[in-house]
Every structure is written in structure tokens, then in C-alpha cells.
Amino acid sequence: MLSSQNANNxxxxxxxxxxxxxxxxxxxxxxRQNITEEDIQTVIETLKSDYLTQGPxxxxxETAFAKYVGxxxxxxxxxxxxxxxxxxxxxxxxxGDKVITTPITFAASANCVRYCGxxxxxxxxxxxxxxxxxxxxRELLEASPKGTYKGIIxxxxxxxxxxxxxxxNLANEYxxxxxxxxxxxxxxxxxxxxxxxxxxxxxxxxxLAIFSFHPVKHIACGEGGMITTNDEKLYEKLLQLRTHxxxxxxxxxxxxSAFAIGSTVMSGATVMSGTTVRSSAVDVMSxxxxxxxxxxxxxxxxxxxxxxxxFQAALGISQLKRADEGLTKRxxxxxxxxxxxxxxxxxxxxxxxxxxxxxxxYVLEVENRLGLYNYxxxxxxxxxxxxxxxxxxxxxxxxxxxxxxxxxxxxxxxxCISLPMFPTLTDEEQSFxxxxxxxxxxx
Ligand SMILES: Cc1ncc(COP(=O)(O)O)c(C=O)c1O
Numbered sequence: 132m133l134s135s136q137n138a139n140n141x142x143x144x145x146x147x148x149x150x151x152x153x154x155x156x157x158x159x160x161x162x163r164q165n166i167t168e169e170d171i172q173t174v175i176e177t178l179k180s181d182y183l184t185q186g187p188x189x190x191x192x193e194t195a196f197a198k199y200v201g202x203x204x205x206x207x208x209x210x211x212x213x214x215x216x217x218x219x220x221x222x223x224x225x226x227g228d229k230v231i232t233t234p235i236t237f238a239a240s241a242n243c244v245r246y247c248g249x250x251x252x253x254x255x256x257x258x259x260x261x262x263x264x265x266x267x268x269r270e271l272l273e274a275s276p277k278g279t280y281k282g283i284i285x286x287x288x289x290x291x292x293x294x295x296x297x298x299x300n301l302a303n304e305y306x307x308x309x310x311x312x313x314x315x316x317x318x319x320x321x322x323x324x325x326x327x328x329x330x331x332x333x334x335x336x337x338x339l340a341i342f343s344f345h346p347v348k349h350i351a352c353g354e355g356g357m358i359t360t361n362d363e364k365l366y367e368k369l370l371q372l373r374t375h376x377x378x379x380x381x382x383x384x385x386x387x388s389a390f391a392i393g394s395t396v397m398s399g400a401t402v403m404s405g406t407t408v409r410s411s412a413v414d415v416m417s418x419x420x421x422x423x424x425x426x427x428x429x430x431x432x433x434x435x436x437x438x439x440x441x442f443q444a445a446l447g448i449s450q451l452k453r454a455d456e457g458l459t460k461r462x463x464x465x466x467x468x469x470x471x472x473x474x475x476x477x478x479x480x481x482x483x484x485x486x487x488x489x490x491x492x493y494v495l496e497v498e499n500r501l502g503l504y505n506y507x508x509x510x511x512x513x514x515x516x517x518x519x520x521x522x523x524x525x526x527x528x529x530x531x532x533x534x535x536x537x538x539x540x541x542x543x544x545x546x547c548i549s550l551p552m553f554p555t556l557t558d559e560e561q562s563f564x565x566x567x568x569x570x571x572x573x574x
Contacts, residue, residue: 163347165351166446228244232252233285235261255267283309289490290315295335314341338362352450457554466484481493503571514551515549
């Protein structure tokens, strides 16, 4: 059954077009989740357990995910956007801070900067890789006094891993932090200058990395996200911000235990039976070795409720076990597309076969993109466009961004189309997609 929320703009009742050599008797979306019986049983078990949220599945998912990407720490959150927001907060993005990102991404990569009052500065993409072009980033940095920019948010767009070693070197020159938006690339990697595999989100180069568990992504939780890092301080900050800025650790409390117990306040006033009386001999400061009652906690910063539930985490744990299997299938699908389209006249570019690519998307750049898109829809194939350049969204136009600012991204947008790419896409379905595309271009 291929009905899925992922091609949510399609018409579900669409019948296959008669007269075509092959028919898709069910819609083929560009991406979809793969839920097995084991996934379902795991979720059911958690639903029957004591914890629907704030239970043991969260830490279990975090530990398994950190191991998968090779990072020290992981923090599970409610979605990828929340992950980005918390990262920007943890890195202290504030009013007027300039942060560089790519225009070919989902808006959330840029929006997290705006949530904190920062300014988004777009730099163009490399037309070959579709990723943020490091030479454009360097140009921006060189054109302003040091300190103008605070950070960079490169995106492993479509699943292709950014060369973070190169970005780290550049960031170090200008004292910048890096948030790797790896929503498209769990399991992806690039080869570093010593020919070592560097997995997306492993924390070796970026300060923080984020992932999304939306159903079109590699691992589906319904909604869900993860932040990975090797920085202990950032990790602790993220844990706090995920839950309202609340701290539950005696060693970190700012109020005294006397206050916590309910007998003394920090001002030196003693509260008894609802009456406040001044007291001259109250020990008002924390000595570090007092005992706080079990109920006590402190909200020390302004945080959010960005928690993942335990049943979502249970689904994530179960899905993660099959992540490599899914990745292998995605790479096979990519190889088949590449072989089918390489050298074709109507092809202006394609994702191709690239080592370490995690293939969340398989992109073609084509002539007459609108015609192809509509033709595929008529045949029950729901390709998608990723992305409308972020700087030309009306919201960002409002900051002065305009057509012509990012020529590579804008040219890419005019001809890109994302083909069906998900592990349960059958050979027959993929052949159907390829044949319809060739048919459209009369080849
Ligand atoms: C590159 C990128 N960043 C961030 C997000 C936001 O993730 P979520 O939808 O889980 O909030 C997405 C989701 O589509 C994405 O593709």
C-alpha cells in the first residue's frame, strides 16, 4: 500500500492513465516511511509500559543513535526544527548575529537563526554538488571585518555529505561555530584529507549536528529529531533547554536548600506558616553540601518543551536497526537512476553515484521540468521539487533578498526534480518511473 502522507498534495483517487505500457496501480510518492510488524510491536509494548514520555526509551534511542553516527552525545527532541532552534539557542545566537547558510534547503535551516533574532546570510550553492559553496562562504567572510559572522549552517542536502573538514578549517580562521544540518543524511559520510570516513553528525568537525525523523526521512518517528555533539557543555545545555530550561541536579542549584525545603528564602527572610519574618541569622547562600528535597528543581533558563515521546523513541530505535539496510537500498536505487539517465540529452545534471551519499533524494536537473512533473503526476508518480530557494521565500525577500542574488541556486531551482527514492520502491516501480521519463522526452 503506497498511500502516504508524504505526497500529500496528490489526488488519492487518481487512476492510472490508460494506454501506457506499464501502469502504476498505486501512487508512487517521492519518499515514504517503511514500517514493519516489528516496529509496530515495539511501539505497542511502549504504549503498554509505565512511560509514554520522559521514560527509558529516550536514553536508549540517544545512545543507539550516537553510536550509529559516531558521536559522544545525542539529545532526542520533538522534530528537526526544534533541534535547530535548540542548537541556535545553545550557541547563544542573539539579536543581529549573522549566520551563513545555503538557499537550497528546507526553510528551517535558516529559520532557527531568526527564532533567536539573528540575521540569515545566504551564500550560493556549488552547481555540481548542490551544497553550500565554501568559496562563496570564504568570499563573504573576507569581505567583512573578523567577528561579523558568528556561525555557518551547512546542509547535507539530498543526503550528500558536506566536506566539514574544509568548513572547520575555514570556521577556525574566523572563529565561527558550525551546525551541520544532517536531516537528509544519517549514515552518510565524506572522506577526510587522511582518507578516513567521516560520518555525518559524528561531531569531529561541527559543533552540533541535527537530524529529522519525519516519515520521508531515513528513520521515521512520525515527528522527531536528534542533536549530536562531542561537546559536553553544549550537550548539558541542550538537555536543559529541551525541558523548559529546568535543572535537576543538586550541584547546579542556585537557590539554597533551606529555600528548597520551604523554610528560608535567599533574601534572608524566614517563611513560617505563611508569615514572613525577617531573620538576621539565616544561612542564605548555598554551601554546596546541603540536601535538597526530592521534588525540587530549578528553571534556570528560558527553555521549551521539545521532548520526544517514549513511543516515538521506541519506533526510532526499531527503525534505526534497519537504517543500514535502507541505505544500501537507496544506493542501489541511485545507481539504477544514474545508469538510466547518464548521457541523456534532456539531463542537465543529476545526483549521480557519489561515495558516502545517503540519498534522501535523487535529483535530476532537466529541460521542461514543469512538463515532466505534470506528466509524471498523470501517471501516478508524485515527484517533488527540493527546494524553492529559501532566500526567495516572501519572508526572506522581506529582508531584501531578490532574484539574481544566488544565480546557481536559482538556476538549479528552474530545472530540479526529485524522483521517487525510498527503500521499499520496487524494481518494477522504478522501471515504470524511468520509462515514463524517457517516454516524456521521446527517447
Ligand atoms: C534540511 C532540513 N532541515 C530541517 C528540517 C526540519 O525537520 P522537521 O520537519 O523534523 O522539523 C527538514 C525537514 O524537512 C529538512 O529537510
